[in-house]
Amino acid sequence: xxxxxxxxxxxxxxxMGCDDENYIPKPSTYFKLNFPERVYDNYQxxxxxxxxxxxxxxxxxxxxxxxxxxxxxxxxGFNGTLFLSYIPMETELYRYIDYSLSKxxxxxxxxxxxxxTTLLYPExxxxxxxxxxxxxxxxxxxxYLTDSTDIFMSGYVxxxxxxxxxxxxxxxxFVEEDILKMLESTKF
Numbered sequence: 001x002x003x004x005x006x007x008x009x010x011x012x013x014x015x016m017g018c019d020d021e022n023y024i025p026k027p028s029t030y031f032k033l034n035f036p037e038r039v040y041d042n043y044q045x046x047x048x049x050x051x052x053x054x055x056x057x058x059x060x061x062x063x064x065x066x067x068x069x070x071x072x073x074x075x076x077g078f079n080g081t082l083f084l085s086y087i088p089m090e091t092e093l094y095r096y097i098d099y100s101l102s103k104x105x106x107x108x109x110x111x112x113x114x115x116x117t118t119l120l121y122p123e124x125x126x127x128x129x130x131x132x133x134x135x136x137x138x139x140x141x142x143x144y145l146t147d148s149t150d151i152f153m154s155g156y157v158x159x160x161x162x163x164x165x166x167x168x169x170x171x172x173x174f175v176e177e178d179i180l181k182m183l184e185s186t187k188f
Contacts, residue, residue: 035174047086052185054178078171080159087152096152100144107137124187136163151188
């Protein structure tokens, strides 16, 4: 008898403590990100191209004899890299563009959307397309630039993390603004 009454008392206390009217959910939490102040520098490469980049971009020359003008641009503090390919054109322009488009197409399976923006900078003689891929994709930003006759430059962004769009979105939005500024200021 003692066991049954003590179980009844404990259950009664637990049920009275389950008042749905006073339920207060915990608010969403996010990592606190300290974005650096944007200070821009002009970068002049030995291969003949230049652009404006923020101070947290670190350009690293790759030790690749086949492609000596390819560069990695590390985002200091954000665990991400912009991989940049600089190619002197040896064949028709459409072949380079088709190759770049095929790299974007590889992400259609995972991308929830793909936005493309035409880049036209006639004052520099630079033209291209910028792609923003939403969703859990490995390369959320891809682009190509060209002078249409001699030079083709392409690039993509990768973060050293599992591709989870909601996790990288704040950093991606911050970095995207500086990448667009870099592309706008590119000269060959």
